Amino acid sequence: MSWLDRVRNAIPFVAKRETPDNLWHKCKGCGQMVFVKELEDNQHVCPKCDHHDRIGPSLRFDYHFDEDSWTVLDSPRVAEDPLKFRDSKRYIDRLKAARVATGEQDAFVNAVGTIDGNRAVIGVQDFAFMGGSMGQAVGEAFVAGCEAAIAERAPYIVFTASGGARMQEGILSLMQMPRSTVAIEMLHDAGLPYIVVLTDPTSGGVMAAYAMLGDVQIAEPNATLAFTGRRVIENTIREKLPDDFQTSEYYRDHGLIDMVTHRRDLKETLGRLVAYLTPVKQAA
Template identity: 65%
Template sequence: MSWLSKVRNGIPFLPKRQVADTLWHKCGKCQAMVFTKEWEDNLFVCPRCDHHDRIGPKARFTMLFDDERYRVLPAPEVREDPLKFKDTKRYPDRLKAARAATSERDALITARGVIGGHEAIVGVQDFAFMGGSMGIAVGAAIVAGIKAAIDANLPYVLFTAAGGARMQEGILSLMQMPRTTVALAQLREAGLPYIVVLTDPTTGGVTASYAMLGDVQMAEPGALIGFAGQRVIEQTIREKLPEGFQRAEYLLAHGMIDMVVPRAELTSRLATLLAYLTPEEAAA
């Protein structure tokens, strides 16, 4: 009998849902076994090594908005499987599996709520949905979120987490790069702030477009941020890259982002930025 089974069996009144698989969480970085409750109470951050685990939109919205209150904005309807793509699986089958696993329509969810007394439109990419990949639906959701921000005269905050463009949509996924860039230009013309929070991982075409266009660039500790993978870069330039290359702290030290903020301080830091960047709202 393993030590984990002994611990589990030694708790006589353990609720049925808390079996061995749910009672403990294994840190992806230091491999420490942490009580799931302790891990969740610590905002899904390992209390041993401070590793920030990936979280989805619902968890993000709950910890971000005042009184855990927010309204999810409807996702735009888009054409699915425009290329009739098939690899080892049909693209519609992959979408169906991702929706069943995440209970979400696609990889980006937008909500409206209040952060530290300041109302904002917030988009969150979900890496659990096909690697947070950028496709037509993600591009449409970002554009719709920006339009909602302009119509309501509110700032737009975006949490990025993606492996890049969605290959099943080919060139149509890459077209979301200029599409979202144009929408962000309209947001800027309206005089509204755009804040980006880079989370682990943010890579590929997402990094090459809307992820790096914020008025303020924030990141969570240890987040992987880059365009091409480290191995690809090393093979191309035939040199060994520095330790921690493409991590948030390295990018901060080299001036690519503005700040690295622990998850526990993120809400208060965003509230401060929103107060500073929306002085008219503060005066009102």
């Protein structure tokens, strides 16, 4: 036995302390490590730089509905993989993987509940589900959300987060753009408001459709909002774009949206809008 082995064996063994992997979160905005509990208590907004993390439907419902007031609506069923699409993987396999990862049927979920005591329907697009891409299921869910709002005589509030249309469904995904526009007109015909909250990122066909058709347009801070990519635009017009181009603040400053609202203030803002815009129900 060498002297090194003798020294090593003489050192008392101390078991390695197990540390959970989910205690810390690296902020995508500032790169700092943030205690997960602190991040959750701050509605998934970085306490150091105010970066708004992407969150899914259940957290959106928790943050913006009154406590224990909301119920998730059933998602409409559509034909899966209508084009039998395959690239490096089969489309049906991508759907299965996304459902396992998110626990959702597709990228758009509706719920009905109250905001400061007033009825409202909220639809949330989940970027974690195939980039929040818009296919037939998303289009059907959006239409179902509009119909639920009409049945409830309540506003429809949509949180958008999407990379655009779902390429695996081809023209069927693009058909959801006019369908969603017609559904919004149904809301207007019923005298009900349609409120949009743009979150990071919202782009492509979704940006060209229901994301920019709100009666009131709100955005979370520093969200990327675009129809097409910055580099494509610069190559097309052969000009350098401003550093803040395609951000919430740029859209607000140029009159494309109404306001930029911090996540902690969103429920209060939505509560005021719902109370002000909701039709007064006539007594029986």
